Amino acid sequence: MPEPPEPAAGADSPVLEAVGLGKSFAGVRALRGVDFSLRSGEVHALVGENGAGKSTLIKVITGVYRPDSGTVRLSGAPRSFRNPLEAQAAGISTIYQEVNLIPLMSVARNLFLGREPRRFGLVDLRAMNRLATETLSRYGVRVDVTRPLHTLGLGAQQMVALARAVQLESRVVIMDEPTSSLEPREVKTLFSVISALRSQGIAVVFVSHRLDELYEICDRVTVLRDGAVVHTGELAGFGRLELISLMLGRELSEVRAEGATAFDTAGHAAHGGQPALRATGLEMRHRLHGVSLDVHPGEVVGLGGLLGAGRSETAKAIIGALPTDGGSVEVDGKRLHQRSPASAMRAGVVMLAEDRKAEGIIPSLSVRENIVLAALPRMSRAGVVSAKKQDAVVKLFMDRLRIKASSPEQRVSDLSGGNQQKVLLARWLCMNPKVLLLDEPTRGIDVGAKAEVQALIDELAREGLAVLLISSELEELIEGSDRIVVLKEGAVIGRLDGDEVTEERLMRTLAAEAPSDASDSSAVEAHAEQTGDEERER
Numbered sequence: 462m463p464e465p466p467e468p469a470a471g472a473d474s475p476v477l478e479a480v481g482l483g484k485s486f487a488g489v490r491a492l493r494g495v496d497f498s499l500r501s502g503e504v505h506a507l508v509g510e511n512g513a514g515k516s517t518l519i520k521v522i523t524g525v526y527r528p529d530s531g532t533v534r535l536s537g538a539p540r541s542f543r544n545p546l547e548a549q550a551a552g553i554s555t556i557y558q559e560v561n562l563i564p565l566m567s568v569a570r571n572l573f574l575g576r577e578p579r580r581f582g583l584v585d586l587r588a589m590n591r592l593a594t595e596t597l598s599r600y601g602v603r604v605d606v607t608r609p610l611h612t613l614g615l616g617a618q619q620m621v622a623l624a625r626a627v628q629l630e631s632r633v634v635i636m637d638e639p640t641s642s643l644e645p646r647e648v649k650t651l652f653s654v655i656s657a658l659r660s661q662g663i664a665v666v667f668v669s670h671r672l673d674e675l676y677e678i679c680d681r682v683t684v685l686r687d688g689a690v691v692h693t694g695e696l697a698g699f700g701r702l703e704l705i706s707l708m709l710g711r712e713l714s715e716v717r718a719e720g721a722t723a724f725d726t727a728g729h730a731a732h733g734g735q736p737a738l739r740a741t742g743l744e745m746r747h748r749l750h751g752v753s754l755d756v757h758p759g760e761v762v763g764l765g766g767l768l769g770a771g772r773s774e775t776a777k778a779i780i781g782a783l784p785t786d787g788g789s790v791e792v793d794g795k796r797l798h799q800r801s802p803a804s805a806m807r808a809g810v811v812m813l814a815e816d817r818k819a820e821g822i823i824p825s826l827s828v829r830e831n832i833v834l835a836a837l838p839r840m841s842r843a844g845v846v847s848a849k850k851q852d853a854v855v856k857l858f859m860d861r862l863r864i865k866a867s868s869p870e871q872r873v874s875d876l877s878g879g880n881q882q883k884v885l886l887a888r889w890l891c892m893n894p895k896v897l898l899l900d901e902p903t904r905g906i907d908v909g910a911k912a913e914v915q916a917l918i919d920e921l922a923r924e925g926l927a928v929l930l931i932s933s934e935l936e937e938l939i940e941g942s943d944r945i946v947v948l949k950e951g952a953v954i955g956r957l958d959g960d961e962v963t964e965e966r967l968m969r970t971l972a973a974e975a976p977s978d979a980s981d982s983s984a985v986e987a988h989a990e991q992t993g994d995e996e997r998e999r
Contacts, residue, residue, distance in 0.1 A: 763942030879910030
C-alpha cells in the first residue's frame with residue numbers, strides 16, 4: 462500500500478468544520494449530529510454506504526440544504542450559505558459524480574461561466590477559447606472548446622468540471638466520486654492535480670467507493686453510517702477490512718476476506734440448448750466491426766475491454782438503441798428483424814444503461830412510478846392501470862432488492878445512487894425478461910450496495926436469466942463471469958472460458974493488437990487463443 466504524501470504546512474488548522482449537523486426528510490433522519498473537520502492542505506476521504514449521509518452532508522455544507530441543527534464554520538467563522546453560489550464565492554467548490562454543467566453550452570463557456578474574459582464590455586470569445594484550450598491541455602484534455610459540452614465523453618466532461626472548480630480560487634474542493642467515469646490515464650492526471658492542490662494548502666474532500674484510490678491519495682478518513690459519524694482518523698495503517706466493516710456495521714469476521722466481490726465462487730450452471738441471445742456480425746461505422754457473441758440461459762457472459770473498446774455500443778446495438786450497418790440478433794432462436802428498444806423488450810431483452818441519470822431514472826417521478834414505468838401496459842385493462850397490481854409489484858421488488866426509501870411515493874432523485882440503481886433494476890426485472898444487459902451495474906455505488914447487486918446477479922443467473930455483464934473493474938468481470946468476450950477498438954480480439962478467465966489472461970488478451978477491419982477480427986482472436994496456449998505450455 463503506498464503511503465500518502467505528507468499534508469502541507471498548516472494542515473492542523475481547520476479550514477472547514479461541521480458541528481452537530483442534523484437534517485431530516487419526511488421524517489427520515491439523514492444526518493444525526495455529524496461532526497466533521499477538514500484541515501488546510503489535506504485530502505480527507507468521506508466514505509460510507511449509499512444512504513449513509515455523504516451527499517446530504519455535502520449539500521448542507523454547500524448550501525443546497527439548510528440544516529435542522531448544527532453549524533458550518535469556514536476558517537473558524539460560522540457560515541450559513543443560502544445556495545451553492547454563495548458557498549462557491551466563499552471558496553468552497555464542488556465536483557459532483559454526475560457532471561453538473563450546462564450540456565448545450567460550449568466547453569469554453571462552461572469553463573468560464575460567470576467569469577468570462579471581456580473586452581469593451583463584451584465577452585471576448587477569442588480570448589476565452591484560447592484560455593480554455595490552454596487550461597484543459599494541462600489536464601490532458603485536448604478538444605475543440607467551441608463544441609457543445611454534451612458531445613464529449615463523460616470522462617472529458619468530468620475533467621472540464623474539475624478544471625472549472627480548481628480555477629475558482631477555492632480554499633476547499635469537494636470531489637464526489639470524481640473518478641467514476643475516468644480512464645486510468647485521466648485518474649493519474651486527477652491525482653496529480655490533487656497533489657498540486659495539497660501543496661498549495663487547499664483542502665480536498667474526496668468521496669469514492671474505490672478503496673485503492675483512498676489509500677493512494679487520502680490522509681484521513683471519516684466513515685458515515687445511517688447518518689452518523691462512526692469513525693474519523695488517519696488512513697495510513699488502517700486496514701481495509703476494518704474500513705469495510707465500519708461502513709457496513711458488521712464484525713470483521715462477517716466481512717468476506719476472500720476475493721474482491723460478492724459473487725459466488727462456484728459460478729453458474731448454464732442451461733443447455735440454444736442461446737437465449739445470439740448476436741452475429743454486428744457492424745457500425747467506425748464503432749463496431751463484426752462483433753459476435755451469445756449468452757445461454759443461466760449464464761453470465763462478461764464483455765471486457767478498455768474504455769472506448771465498443772462495449773456499450775455493442776449492448777445498445779443489440780437492443781436497437783443504436784443503428785447498425787450489418788449483423789443480426791436472435792432471441793431464443795428467433796431473429797429480431799426491426800430492432801428497437803421496444804421490440805427488444807417485447808422479445809424479453811432489457812438493458813440497464815451506464816448513465817443512470819441521463820438514460821435511466823426519471824428524477825421528477827416517484828420510486829413507484831419509476832419501477833412500474835415499463836410494465837404499465839401489462840398492468841392495464843381497457844386503458845385503466847390496476848393500482849392493486851402496481852402495489853404488489855412495487856412491494857415485491859422494494860423488498861427483494863432492499864430499496865431504502867421513506868415510501869414508494871418518495872421522489873427517486875432523493876435516493877442515494879445505489880438505491881437509484883436498484884430502482885432501475887426493479888423496473889426491468891418486473892418485465893420478467895429472458896436476457897438482461899448490464900452496463901456498469903455497480904458504477905458509483907458503495908461496497909454494501911455493490912455486494913447486494915453482485916449477489917443479485919448471481920441469483921438471477923441461477924434462476925435461468927441470461928446476463929451480459931459490462932464492467933470496467935477487472936475483479937468484478939473475472940469473478941462474476943462464466944465466460945468473457947474481449948473487445949478492442951470495436952472488434953472481438955479474444956474469448957476466455959472456464960479456467961482461462963483469469964486476470965493475467967485477460968490483461969494479455971487486451972494487449973493484443975486490434976484488427977484494422979472486420980475481416981481481421983478472427984485472425985486476432987486466433988492470435989489471442991494461440992498466445993494463451995503458449996502461456997499454458999510454458
